[in-house]
Amino acid sequence: MASTGFAVIADGLVKRYGDRRVVDGVDLAVPAGAIYGVLGPNGAGKTTTLRMMLGIIEPDAGARILLDTAHPRDAGDRVGYLPEERGLYPSMTAREAVAFMAALRGLDWQTGRARAADLLEAAGLGHAIDAKIRKLSKGMAQLVQLLGAVVHRPELLVLDEPFSGLDPVNQERLEALILAERDRGATILFSTHVMQHAQRLCDRLAIIAGGRRRFEGTVDEARALLPQQVHYVPVRADDTLPDMLPAGARRHGEEWRFVLPTDGVEGLLKRLIDAGYGIAGLSIERPGLHDAFVRIVGRDAVAPGPDTTA
Template sequence: MELGEQFAVGNTQRPLAIEARGLVKRFGDTLAVDGVDIAVPEGAIYGILGPNGAGKTTTLRMLLGIIDPDAGVRRVFGHDRPHEIARLIGYLPEERGLYPTMKASEAIAFMGALRGLPLKEGRLRGRELLERHGLGHAADKQIRHLSKGMAQTVQLLGSLVHRPRLVVFDEPFSGLDALNQGKLERMIRGLADDGTTVIFSTHVIAHAERLCEGIAIIAGGKVPFAGDVDVARDRIPPQVRLETRVSDGPWRRALPADARAESKPGGSTFWNFSLPASGVEPLLRALIEGDAGILSLSIERAGLHDAFVAIAGEAAARALESDGEEGDAQ
């Protein structure tokens, strides 16, 4: 894909909010990012998925112009110097930081001012945002008197107060409890519904699977896959789970050679295998004509976790799961 090319989503073509090709970044002798290609269409929710240390934060910072790549090109809304259009961008870094003695509404206004929003307007919008998100009572409270989740919400709202066209969140779900994670997911969907492009990094597959239409899987500084979530999932054929009354017969020739059988009390047999390329109809015909005694049959599309394993490998998947367990323990 060449820079400037549009990104196809389904049967539509949309201009790109973010486009990058061949991004490389070294820190001393460490190659942190090695040839990253990403294309994010306007109005999309896009996830950068990978374990901690994979290069997600470095990639985001290069895309936003916070740091420059050693090689490669990137553009935001067609600009190759993204920091010059900072007013169009909202950014929530992984390292959270607010002045503890600043009031919540003032903190939001201050963050908006950094993006060119007048303080007076920022204060009005800040109070409106806090009210809309159930924190109106906290508008005049100092940050140090807020719970961790409330403080994170304030910083999140501060990244949105200037009404950016693009919002970039670096590990936004980290440290949030299940309730606040759900609120954040709804907020992200609302932003996309309003036409805002949202890109976020995460090591939690479930968030990417529920929210994203496109993802980049990053491992070891490389991107082995970037594109539609559905395309990633289709890397693995659908899985069939079949229960038959009998365990043998001529119908077994219709099952793949690697079909796994498991006998159950009562005499039935469960079979697990990938859906054959010929589809389910020939399989059903063979089972019925062969009197296999179908007790149940289900076809499940592969999940994003299975796709991640297939694309990035077992080691990256284990690292991803380990990061999730550490996050749950915090």
Template sequence: MTSLAVEASKLVKRFEGQRAVDGIDLAVPEGAIYGVLGPNGAGKTTTLRTLLGIIEPDGGWRKVLGEDRPMRAAPRIGYLPEERGLYPSMQAKEAIAFLGALRGMTLADGRRRAGELLEEAGLGEAATKTIRQLSKGMAQTVQLLGTIVHRPKLLVLDEPFSGLDAINQQRLEGLIRAQVAEGSTVLFSTHVIAHAERLCERISVIAKGRVRFDGTVAEARGRLPSRVHLTTRAGDGPWRAALPADSIADGRNFDFALPEGGIEPVLEALIAGGAGIESLAIERPSLHDAFVDLVGEPVPQPEPGEVQP
């Protein structure tokens, strides 16, 4: 049985009588990249902060790295909050070392490790630059390096890709994968589904403080049938009776859910009826499609420059 890095049961947090977190269950396996997905205001940030012990729950329980009092595990955790914060006049290398010192490292060890991390991230030339001299993406990368400088066993990232261009986004994804390869567990929140589809093994979808889905990305996508996109040379004929009743027709183009019996019986009827198949494609549902089905509202569009899966 896989050990859990983070677990919670019936977690509740209220603000002014309203449940921001409403009975959430969560189980994050050790060594996984686990995504908490949801629209803005879904309760993702409050859930993460409650799990980490930054705020106390009003009900339920949670355990982090084996500790039922999460603050005891703090030295083994790296946390990147949604609100970024670095001292503008501090040099990048010093900022990383300072964040390491807050987790128990000596400044000497922190500076040595900071230099290594900056070189690995392709930012070696930025080591002596102040934070205010860096681009937004570079400063955000520096803060992430400060989050991992002490080699945490658990990395918790709240909307880590917010505002990053494609290059810095890919750099961040590489850093996340590298941490897992070294034995860390990653738990991150996002409202942009493409990130989770690229990175995550397991996800939870949260809406209005409740978990709507928990499982693998493949399981989420498997909730919906694949779609068939068909173009015929003939516009009409008896062969149309072979198409599912819910088919959407646009001239000679047809769109319908893949029948439970597969596409073969439909193909046989189309060929026998002389439909003339010009093109046929079967499209698996994306995580985006599954998210809309689960949450019942449109997914936020990716920010400019973001890479799509």
């Protein structure tokens, strides 16, 4: 366990590809034992940041400390990694693939093979233990690779876009596995651009866009950047209704949405009832992480995502 209280510290990491600064002074501090998300739109520099922190590529400037060492390779046996581009040897069996990754991380083959069998059984892949990777579905192969990342029981698990390409059932399995790893005491650092997972899993998160860190904090702190939203459905509506609602109110079918007034919603509701519009439906909702993310990185930087309000 990291003695500083942080499993990963990145200080002003910079990476240039040609004239382009892909990562431009990113700072991160990942508390030991936490689930930490690195969020950002495509091309934000998430993968490059993770690669620099793992020592796969060297930063052009800045420093990083991984499990108390400035040389990430020295902590290699204590780190598990699932890259964005999944890759396994197709001619290996599932058990061999997991055992091979265990051997790379310091376990002997016998122990690796035994743990591989246990993990595959526990993950519901017992039937595929001796199946060649080329025979497995994409989701199964991805699960095998994830098991290869945790087989040596790492202190730090780094997952780059772990949910991409998985069906909902396997996404749920993966979430359970991440939580189990956290419960075991591991620190989990993962990147994603899908907000639901981050919102459900992360203790803390950083939002990166354009190679820079735009936000760092908890999910609640991110959501608190935006005011609460009122979702109001009138009993009846006419052309004068918008005039009674706060400025910026938007209509979504029968529903009207607007920012919660600073003096509360009670006075407004009384006026609406008195005017005969009534209340067919009403809810006051905190903005989702998706909304906060869009606000932070800018609407143009983000592809439309699902509604993540909670």
